[in-house]
Amino acid sequence: MNHRHLLPNEIDLLLDGEVGFGVAPLQAHVDACEDCQARLARSRKVVDVLEDLPHFAPTPRFADRIMAQVQIVEPWHVAALDTARRFVPRSAPMRTLMTATASAVALALTSGGVWLALHADVAFYSFNLAADRARSALMDTAASVIGTAFGQGGLDALRSSGLRGLALGAGVMVVAVGGAAFGFHALASSSRRSRE
Numbered sequence: 149m150n151h152r153h154l155l156p157n158e159i160d161l162l163l164d165g166e167v168g169f170g171v172a173p174l175q176a177h178v179d180a181c182e183d184c185q186a187r188l189a190r191s192r193k194v195v196d197v198l199e200d201l202p203h204f205a206p207t208p209r210f211a212d213r214i215m216a217q218v219q220i221v222e223p224w225h226v227a228a229l230d231t232a233r234r235f236v237p238r239s240a241p242m243r244t245l246m247t248a249t250a251s252a253v254a255l256a257l258t259s260g261g262v263w264l265a266l267h268a269d270v271a272f273y274s275f276n277l278a279a280d281r282a283r284s285a286l287m288d289t290a291a292s293v294i295g296t297a298f299g300q301g302g303l304d305a306l307r308s309s310g311l312r313g314l315a316l317g318a319g320v321m322v323v324a325v326g327g328a329a330f331g332f333h334a335l336a337s338s339s340r341r342s343r344e
């Protein structure tokens with residue numbers, strides 16, 4: 149006879165009714181050992197009780213109810229793809245048209261970018277030229293406005309102080325106009341009050 153007691157997994161084998169090469173010595177030990185007989189009987193009782201338990205099944209809507217409360221975090225690339233997919237038209241002709249348009253725009257942008265990269269100095273020069281022209285046009289307009297409003301003195305002040313002086317003058321003008329508007333408003337409301 150085997151001189152050691154059974155291990156839990158060996159008891160499981162006997163409980164499951166396994167038959168085989170290794171089971172016979174285990175059974176022989178149990179037959180000769182009261183201790184292991186008692187353990188096997190206790191385990192069999194537990195198994196029987198478990199077998200008698202009613203089997204539960206979730207209601208059909210159980211999974212839906214749980215999933216309704218689960219917040220699923222969508223990865224950004226999936227969300228972006230979904231958004232992009234929403235913009236794709238369903239009909240084939242529209243899809244073709246959209247693809248053609250997108251290709252044309254992409255081609256224009258790419259060639260524009262390439263041209264800009266190859267002619268960066270020219271582009272920079274034209275930008276500076278445009279900015280210069282805009283500045284001188286602004287100064288001319290300001291000069292004519294100030295010449296009309298303030299005469300030669302204002303014009304001289306503008307020439308000597310340049311664009312910064314113009315900005316300062318515009319600020320002063322805004323404050324003056326705002327103050328006048330506020331004064332008129334106060335006057336109007338006080339006269340309305342006195343009429344009431």
Ligand SMILES: [Zn+2]
Nearest residue numbers: 153154181184
């Ligand atoms: Zn034993």
